[in-house]
Each structure stands twice: as structure tokens, then as C-alpha cells.
Amino acid sequence: xxxxxxxxxxxxxxxxxxxxxxxxxxxxxxxxxxxxxxxxxxxxxxxxxxxxxxxxxxxxxxxxxxxxxxxxxxxxxxxxxxxxxxxxxxxxxxxxxxxxxxxxxxxxxxxxxxxxxxxxxxxxxxxxxxxxxxxxxxxxxxxxxxxxxxxxxxxxxxxxxxxxxxxxxxxxxxxxxxxxxxxxxxxxxxxxxxxxxxxxxxxxxxxxxxxxxxxxxxxxxxxxxxxxxxxxxxxxxxxxxxxxxxxxxxxxxxxxxxxxxxxxxxxxxxxxxxxxxxxxxxxxxxxxxxxxxxxxxxxxxxxxxxxxxxxxxxxxxxxxxxxxxxxxxxxxxxxxxxxxxxxxxxxxxxxxxxxxxxxxxxxxxxxxxxxxxxxxxxxxxxxxxxxx
Numbered sequence: 001x002x003x004x005x006x007x008x009x010x011x012x013x014x015x016x017x018x019x020x021x022x023x024x025x026x027x028x029x030x031x032x033x034x035x036x037x038x039x040x041x042x043x044x045x046x047x048x049x050x051x052x053x054x055x056x057x058x059x060x061x062x063x064x065x066x067x068x069x070x071x072x073x074x075x076x077x078x079x080x081x082x083x084x085x086x087x088x089x090x091x092x093x094x095x096x097x098x099x100x101x102x103x104x105x106x107x108x109x110x111x112x113x114x115x116x117x118x119x120x121x122x123x124x125x126x127x128x129x130x131x132x133x134x135x136x137x138x139x140x141x142x143x144x145x146x147x148x149x150x151x152x153x154x155x156x157x158x159x160x161x162x163x164x165x166x167x168x169x170x171x172x173x174x175x176x177x178x179x180x181x182x183x184x185x186x187x188x189x190x191x192x193x194x195x196x197x198x199x200x201x202x203x204x205x206x207x208x209x210x211x212x213x214x215x216x217x218x219x220x221x222x223x224x225x226x227x228x229x230x231x232x233x234x235x236x237x238x239x240x241x242x243x244x245x246x247x248x249x250x251x252x253x254x255x256x257x258x259x260x261x262x263x264x265x266x267x268x269x270x271x272x273x274x275x276x277x278x279x280x281x282x283x284x285x286x287x288x289x290x291x292x293x294x295x296x297x298x299x300x301x302x303x304x305x306x307x308x309x310x311x312x313x314x315x316x317x318x319x320x321x322x323x324x325x326x327x328x329x330x331x332x333x334x335x336x337x338x339x340x341x342x343x344x345x346x347x348x349x350x351x352x353x354x355x356x357x358x359x360x361x362x363x364x365x366x367x368x369x370x371x372x373x374x375x376x377x378x379x380x381x382x383x384x385x386x387x388x
Contacts, residue, residue: 009134014357015127018341022351033380035368036351038176038322040241042296045289048240051281055274065270068261069097069249073276076283077249085219093254094227096261097279099271101206101235101248104260105170106132107267108231108250111259112168112200113138120158120169120199122151124355124362126176129204133170141166144361145178152189159197168200174207174217174320177358177367181211181319184218187226194229200256201230207321209239209290212298215319221252231256238322239290240282247271247279297322300370300377307381311388324368325355329388337363348383 018036025032043049055061068074074091081087089095098104109132113119119133123142130140143158145151159166171190173182187203194201203220211217220232231252237243250260270276304324305317315326332340337354344350344366353369355362372380 006135006137010131014338015353017338018345018351018354021342021345025345025349030349032345032349032351033372033376033383034351035370035372035380036353037371038238038369039371040238040243040293040322041371041373042241042293044241044245045282047285047289048242048278048282052274052278055277058274061273061277063273065273065276067264067268067270069095069270070273070276070280073097073280073283074249076280077251080283081219081221081251085222087219087221089221089251090254094257095251096249096257096264097270097276098233098248098250098260098264099268100237100246101204101233101250102128102132103246103268104233104248104250105129105202105204106135107263108202108256108260109133109136109138111263112256116164117167118162118164120155120166122171122175123360124177124358124365125170126172126204127358129170129172130359133168138167142360145175145180146361147178147180151180152186155190156193159193165197166199168202169194170202170204171220172204172206174211174318176207176321177323177325177353177355177362177365179318179321179323179325181215181217184222187218187220187223190220191223191226191229195225199229201226203230203232205232205234206238208234210294210297210322211320212294212301213317213319217320227252227254229253231260236279236282239293241289241293242279242282245275245279247275297370300372300374303374303377304368304370304381307378308384311381311385313384313388322370324370325365326352326368327365333364337366341366344384344387347387348380350380350383 074095077095078089078091113136115137118139122145208217231250233250235248308315337356341354353367355365
């Protein structure tokens with residue numbers, strides 16, 4: 001078989017190892033409680049589904065759509081930003097619909113980077129933040145992110161130590177998998193730094209709505225001048241329980257939005273139009289469903305964290321996201337995250353994501369996704385207690 005250079009740059013998919021073991025265990029009839037993939041388990045709100053069904057029977061909606069999204073969806077996106085964050089955006093030049101945020105980030109990486117360019121990426125982080133740029137033949141420079149490191153100071157240090165200077169920075173707050181959060185002052189420093197060094201900023205804002213205990217996640221675009229240096233991505237997957245619909249968008253700098261739209265115009269014809277119409281209703285319609293989804297994840301977070309702490313596995317309650325980033329207990333620390341994840345699957349019938357799958361700095365952690373109900377969470381805690 002021939003070698004393919006882009007594929008050769010990809011490492012083995014560590015997160016897939018546990019998924020395969022989980023699949024084999026289920027085929028043997030074992031009841032596996034799955035905290036692995038961040039895949040919402042609840043149905044999409046009824047009013048969004050009903051709009052999809054209504055739009056899907058209209059023949060005019062069956063044709064090719066626009067790769068950058070229909071105008072009414074882009075208008076809903078910009079209206080949502082105005083009402084949520086008091087950010088003014090032009091639906092024609094500063095907003096684009098994407099087929100989920102992964103597609104958008106990947107195509108933007110392709111649009112703005114060339115071989116030899118270097119990109120600053122946190123570690124650990126969601127894999128697409130790293131591999132979108134590796135697949136675009138750029139070089140990735142990792143910036144350590146942990147609870148005992150000031151990320152902005154680490155960013156400054158990493159930037160200064162690299163020449164030629166990096167071209168772009170991708171960040172994600174609230175963060176997957178670490179659940180780290182920031183205040184608006186952090187983005188103010190990032191914007192100032194980016195302007196000084198002509199740095200492109202890409203912010204993944206997927207967990208904007210999944211915030212707890214009074215914390216409110218700021219938008220990068222709330223900072224004056226942010227549109228001069230970067231864009232922000234959002235996805236409806238988590239906030240509206242729409243993961244399989246593949247609806248996301250990017251907003252911000254018009255040159256970056258144009259670059260993304262140019263790439264997409266060659267790569268796709270956009271989403272099925274009824275999905276775009278339903279997404280418009282999601283953004284424009286009642287937001288009670290978002291509050292209910294947030295409360296559900298908060299309750300699951302409390303149940304899992306309290307249960308693990310009672311077993312002696314001390315974990316912090318995250319202020320945001322749908323994850324718990326749990327440091328491996330001392331007695332298992334030397335195993336590393338992949339072997340510890342295998343042990344949890346074998347002995348406790350609990351599937352988690354090994355931290356090493358998210359990059360360097362993650363190997364002493366595992367990630368729980370809050371995608372099982374509270375009864376199942378309690379069952380998982382009992383299994384973990386028996387292992388301990």
C-alpha cells in the first residue's frame with residue numbers, strides 16, 4: 001500500500017482504542033456505562049424537530065443550498081450575538097453557517113495556513129484544534145494548559161521562543177477537555193497581543209451555554225477590536241441537543257469569514273435547507289430548552305462529583321462544559337490514562353476517555369462526559385467504589 005503524507009502525520013487514534021474495547025464488551029453482553037464520547041443523550045427540543053418536519057415536505061427545500069448558509073440563518077446568528085453579547089455583526093460579511101464546528105475549523109485551517117506556517121494550540125485540547133492544522137500541513141506548537149499554569153503567560157513564553165513567529169492561535173473556553181474557564185480580561189489581553197504581533201485568533205465557543213454556579217462565559221468578540229484579529233465558532237450540538245444535525249457557525253473578522261466561504265464554495269453546498277430553517281428557529285425561538293439542558297448537566301455533574309469524592313477519588317466540580325476532568329487517583333497514577341481507562345472498563349464497566357488522547361499534559365487525567373442519566377451515574381460510582 002502506498003504512503004499518504006497527510007495520513008502519515010496522524011498518530012494512532014487513542015480515543016478509538018477504548019471505544020473499540022467498549023464495543024467488544026457490549027457484544028459480549030456486558031452493561032457498559034458510557035462516559036466516553038461527548039454525545040448528548042437527550043432528544044432535540046420538540047419545536048425544532050417540528051420545524052424540520054414542516055420544512056422537509058416542501059419541495060423547494062430539496063435543492064442545493066448555499067455553502068455559507070441561507071440569509072435567514074445568518075441573520076438569526078447575528079441577532080443571537082446581539083441579544084446575548086451586545087455584539088454587532090453583519091450577516092452578509094461577518095457570519096457563515098458551517099456543517100458543525102469541526103468542519104468549519106478544518107476548512108478555515110485549510111484556508112489560512114500553508115506549509116511552514118506554525119500555529120499555537122493548547123495542550124491538552126479537543127483533537128480537531130490540533131489536527132485541523134496538521135492536516136493542512138502546518139506546524140503545531142503546543143502551549144501547556146493546566147490548573148497550575150497561567151495559560152496566558154505560557155502563551156507569551158511559547159510565542160517568544162519560536163521563530164518564525166506563529167501565524168495563528170486557536171483557543172477554546174470553556175475548555176474541552178480541561179473545563180478551564182476565563183473572564184473577559186483574558187480575551188482583552190489576547191486581542192491586544194494578537195494586534196501587536198499580527199496573530200490570527202480562532203476561538204471555539206462550543207460550551208457557551210453550559211455554565212454553572214453563577215459563572216457566565218464571555219464571548220471573545222465582546223472585546224473591542226476582536227473582529228480585527230479573529231473569529232469565533234459556535235455549535236448548536238450541545239446547547240440545543242442537536243449533535244447529529246451538524247449545525248454550527250463562525251462569526252467575526254470579515255477576511256477570515258470570506259476565506260472560509262471561498263473554501264466551502266468549492267467543498268460543499270451547505271446543509272440540507274430544512275436543517276438550516278430549523279436551526280433558525282432554534283436561535284430565534286424560546287430559550288427555555290437551553291436552560292433546561294444546562295440544569296440537567298449541572299445536576300449530573302453534582303451527582304458524579306459527589307459520588308466520586310465519596311469513594312475517595314477527589315475531583316473538582318467544573319464551572320462549565322459537559323465534562324468532568326478527573327485526575328487519576330494516586331494508587332493508579334503510574335498506569336497512565338489509557339491503561340487506567342482500560343481498567344475502569346474491565347473492572348467497573350465504566351467507559352471514559354483517556355486524557356492522553358487530548359495531547360501532552362493529559363496523561364494523568366481521564367474525561368467523563370455527562371451523557372448518562374443520574375441513575376446510571378450512581379451505578380457507575382458503585383462500580384468504581386468496588387474497584388477501589
